[in-house]
Amino acid sequence: MNYKTLRIIKRILLNIPLALGSLVMLAPLIWMVSSAISANTFIPLQSLFPTGEVTLVNFKEAWMFPAATTEGLTMGTFFLNTIIMTVCIVIGGLLFDSMAGYVIARKEFPGRTFFGFLALSTLMVPFYVTAIPQYIIVKELGWVNTLTALIVPSLASGMGIHLFRSHFRSVPIELEECAKLDGASDFRIFFSVMLPISKPIIGTMTTLKAMWSWNQFLWPLIVINNPKLYTIQQGLTFFQGQNVTQYGYLCAGMTLAILPLLIVFLVMQNFFIGGLTAGAVKG
Amino acid sequence: MIVASKRERFGYYLFLLPAFVVFTTFIFGPMLYSFYLSLCKYSLVTTNNPQFVGFKNYLDLFKNTQFLTAVKNTMIFTLALVPLTLFGGLLVAMGINSKLIKYKRFYKICYYIPYVSSMVAVSYVFKILFSSRPDAAMNALLAAFGVAPIEWLNSADWAMIIIILLSFWKQLGYVMIIYLGGLLAIPEDVYEAVSLDPINGPTMLTKITLPLLKPTTMFLLVTEVINSFQIFTPVHVMTSGGPGMATTTLVTLLYEKGFKNSNMGQASAIAVIIFFALLLLSIIQNNLDKE
Numbered sequence: 330m331n332y333k334t335l336r337i338i339k340r341i342l343l344n345i346p347l348a349l350g351s352l353v354m355l356a357p358l359i360w361m362v363s364s365a366i367s368a369n370t371f372i373p374l375q376s377l378f379p380t381g382e383v384t385l386v387n388f389k390e391a392w393m394f395p396a397a398t399t400e401g402l403t404m405g406t407f408f409l410n411t412i413i414m415t416v417c418i419v420i421g422g423l424l425f426d427s428m429a430g431y432v433i434a435r436k437e438f439p440g441r442t443f444f445g446f447l448a449l450s451t452l453m454v455p456f457y458v459t460a461i462p463q464y465i466i467v468k469e470l471g472w473v474n475t476l477t478a479l480i481v482p483s484l485a486s487g488m489g490i491h492l493f494r495s496h497f498r499s500v501p502i503e504l505e506e507c508a509k510l511d512g513a514s515d516f517r518i519f520f521s522v523m524l525p526i527s528k529p530i531i532g533t534m535t536t537l538k539a540m541w542s543w544n545q546f547l548w549p550l551i552v553i554n555n556p557k558l559y560t561i562q563q564g565l566t567f568f569q570g571q572n573v574t575q576y577g578y579l580c581a582g583m584t585l586a587i588l589p590l591l592i593v594f595l596v597m598q599n600f601f602i603g604g605l606t607a608g609a610v611k612g
Numbered sequence: 613m614i615v616a617s618k619r620e621r622f623g624y625y626l627f628l629l630p631a632f633v634v635f636t637t638f639i640f641g642p643m644l645y646s647f648y649l650s651l652c653k654y655s656l657v658t659t660n661n662p663q664f665v666g667f668k669n670y671l672d673l674f675k676n677t678q679f680l681t682a683v684k685n686t687m688i689f690t691l692a693l694v695p696l697t698l699f700g701g702l703l704v705a706m707g708i709n710s711k712l713i714k715y716k717r718f719y720k721i722c723y724y725i726p727y728v729s730s731m732v733a734v735s736y737v738f739k740i741l742f743s744s745r746p747d748a749a750m751n752a753l754l755a756a757f758g759v760a761p762i763e764w765l766n767s768a769d770w771a772m773i774i775i776i777l778l779s780f781w782k783q784l785g786y787v788m789i790i791y792l793g794g795l796l797a798i799p800e801d802v803y804e805a806v807s808l809d810p811i812n813g814p815t816m817l818t819k820i821t822l823p824l825l826k827p828t829t830m831f832l833l834v835t836e837v838i839n840s841f842q843i844f845t846p847v848h849v850m851t852s853g854g855p856g857m858a859t860t861t862l863v864t865l866l867y868e869k870g871f872k873n874s875n876m877g878q879a880s881a882i883a884v885i886i887f888f889a890l891l892l893l894s895i896i897q898n899n900l901d902k903e
Contacts, residue, residue: 340712347707351722356780358725360749361737373752374741428852429631432624444628455890457842457863458883461870462642462649479613479791482638515623521877542809544730551871562732566849576748577742583733592727598721601728606793 358587364580365391372505391581394567402556404585407564410476411543414560418542419535426534427486427527430493431519435505445494451487458534464551478552479560483542489534492604497523508545533604536597543590561586646887649880657874669881679882681857682865685772689861690840692776693783698832700780701787701823708788709795720792723786731782735849738778739765768858771851775859778846783839787832794828795821827901834897838890862886 356377364372365387368380392404432438433445464484472478500523508518524531549560565586568579594601650669652662673679708719726734741749742764751761764770802820822829844863847853853860853868860868862882870879 336712343707343710343712347704347713347719350704351719354723354726354784355809357734357737357741357781358729364867369843372749373747373756375753384836419674425631425634428627432627436624438621438624444632446671447632447635447640451635453891453894454639454643455838455842455886457844457866458887459639459642460866461876461883462645463638464871465645465876466637466642468622468656482634487635490631515627516888519627531855540728546732547867557765562730565730565736568736579736579740583730583736586733587729590730591725591727594725595721598724598887602720602724602789605789 355570361580362584364576365584366581367577387577387581388519388585390578391585393583394578404561404564404582406557407559407561408585410558411561414476414479415437415539415542417476418483419538421480421484422486422489422538423531423534426489427493427524427531428519429485430490431497433490434494434497435500435502448487448490448494452491457515460547460551463548467552473552474555474558476558479549482548483538486538489538492530493527496527500526507529529603532597532600536593536601537604540601541592541595614792617851646880650884652880653879654876655874656876662877665747665877671673673878673881673885678857678860678865680859682862685857685859686841686843686861688772689776689779689843690837693779693840694833694836696776696780697783697787698763698829699834701832702776702791702829704784704788705791705795709792720789723788726782727785729782731845732849733866734782735778735846738774738846742770742774765851765857768855771855771859775843775846775850777844778850779840784835787836790832791825791828794825798824830897830901834894837893841886841890847889 356374359377360372360374361379361590363379366383366385368382368384368386372380394404429448433448467482468477472481473598504522504526505518508522513522530599544562545560546562549563553559553563565582568582649662651664651666653665653668654660654662704719704723707713708716708723713719728902743749743751744761744763744766745751746755746761750764754760756763762770765774798821802824803816804899842863843861847859847861847864848867851859853864863886866879866882866886869882
């Protein structure tokens with residue numbers, strides 16, 4: 330056997346388990362979408378794809394479903410709440426993280442190392458450890474059942490500051506000095522020189538924050554108990570405890586909750602993967 | 613570095629202010645408050661202020677079978693999940709990293725999609741997949757092979773296995789991506805230098821690749837243990853800790869005690885115990901790293 334055929338055999342032998350693995354990884358989600366678009370109630374796992382008639386009626390039903398228990402609320406309300414929350418967390422978080430990361434990376438002032446250390450130390454505190462006092466504080470502030478309670482605690486992140494700091498450290502100092510000689514203030518330099526050259530890291534942080542914010546569950550569960558302000562993840566709990574025999578619309582509901590973020594991920598996958606790896610290698 | 617005037621320095625603190633106000637209010641403050649609350653009797657239902665009771669909450673916890681079961685379950689979950697995901701993730705990463713694989717991006721996306729999907733939604737999907745109805749997804753698949761329907765989430769043994777399976781499925785892509793980053797960071801000439809010697813695949817793996825991946829493995833070990841210790845969402849959605857106490861974990865118990873029974877003192881004690889367990893782990897990791 331010559332070298333070339335051996336290589337082809339090796340290639341096939343390696344591709345088979347990887348491809349099978351991919352199929353197993355995607356199977357639950359393919360099954361979910363199939364059930365969502367299928368008119369049949371039960372799709373056995375082995376068929377994976379819709380067996381009978383294909384329909385979108387499940388999506389309509391899922392969208393309207395919570396209305397039965399909450400005086401006319403639909404999934405639309407939950408989507409809107411989640412979008413508002415996610416946009417605010419992403420924009421506000423990017424701003425706060427980049428500002429702090431910038432001065433820690435580039436400026437000389439008393440306490441600089443200390444603040445850098447503090448920002449990193451927040452990574453050591455698991456959310457669940459602070460959940461109870463956080464709730465008590467939010468309650469004292471009168472924020473229970475407001476979107477403010479969902480947004481404000483997530484406006485700064487140690488990981489964000491850390492990644493922005495690493496990024497700003499790699500920017501050549503001459504750039505800043507030139508702007509300074511032209512008489513630009515620090516605020517001006519930050520917003521019109523430093524931020525515009527930070528697009529990759531902004532892309533990375535946007536995807537990471539969006540994913541985290543869109544998928545957060547326990548915190549909304551604690552601070553929001555008015556269905557009008559439910560996030561999409563909480564909205565899904567309406568499906569729980571239903572005596573479900575129609576799996577179709579349940580799966581449609583889940584598909585609706587997963588899809589928006591999946592699209593963001595597919596569009597911005599390079600930023601996304603880059604960000605996680607950067608956090609691991611430099612962290 | 614440009615020397616800063618006093619006024620400019622004041623400006624720097626303004627840059628730091630927003631982030632650190634958030635940290636102080638929602639991380640550092642609550643952290644300290646947690647320690648204090650764990651030494652108090654406190655309920656949100658009554659209007660009483662926290663009442664100092666010393667270490668009573670901790671002593672009560674260690675006598676409480678619920679807590680001991682939760683510790684046991686969390687340990688089982690962590691000890692099963694972490695080695696599984698690390699091993700599986702490394703295997704997939706090495707496969708994708710091979711020069712023989714062409715469609716790297718495609719594979720990466722396939723393995724990565726579960727990680728991006730909402731945990732609440734996929735927990736529901738698994739709940740339906742593993743429904744105990746004989747005609748539902750997984751049981752229907754088993755029936756095709758002539759296996760009798762299984763009770764899945766209603767069975768104390770299977771419930772934990774399904775939660776581990778779901779977490780493995782969800783976390784595998786993340787571990788794979790991080791390992792892939794680690795593999796790419798190994799310089800090409802290391803392998804070139806080795807390939808001059810007659811060395812076989814397994815030796816290459818144990819003597820070259822794995823030792824060079826040690827920092828990545830350490831990072832993943834710590835982050836995965838921290839994540840596993842905080843397992844909450846799938847349990848909350850799929851089993852609510854049942855059947856019986858079979859899937860109750862530390863965080864589901866914390867949620868139950870704190871927000872359902874309003875026993876804030878005891879819930880804080882659980883939080884503090886989780887914190888110190890994880891802190892200890894990080895310290896051990898740091899020391900191992902230095903060796």
